[in-house]
Amino acid sequence: MTKESTATIKLTKSEIEWNIIALAIAEKSSEMHDKIENAKSYKKLKEDFSKIKNDIIEGEKNHGA
Numbered sequence: 001m002t003k004e005s006t007a008t009i010k011l012t013k014s015e016i017e018w019n020i021i022a023l024a025i026a027e028k029s030s031e032m033h034d035k036i037e038n039a040k041s042y043k044k045l046k047e048d049f050s051k052i053k054n055d056i057i058e059g060e061k062n063h064g065a
Helices: 013-032 035-061
Strands: none
Touching: 013 035
């Protein structure tokens, strides 16, 4: 297996929220068009973004932001 490159992307909390919304729409659209593998990928990304958002919110609570 070849090593895959990575990138670090800076997003604000609101940009993360917009990505979650867009991924939810893409997931539902994929399901409607029987693109189940795509829907699974969108769902996983949506879950990852949701965890990141929740981590940010928790960090804000702990640090008084």
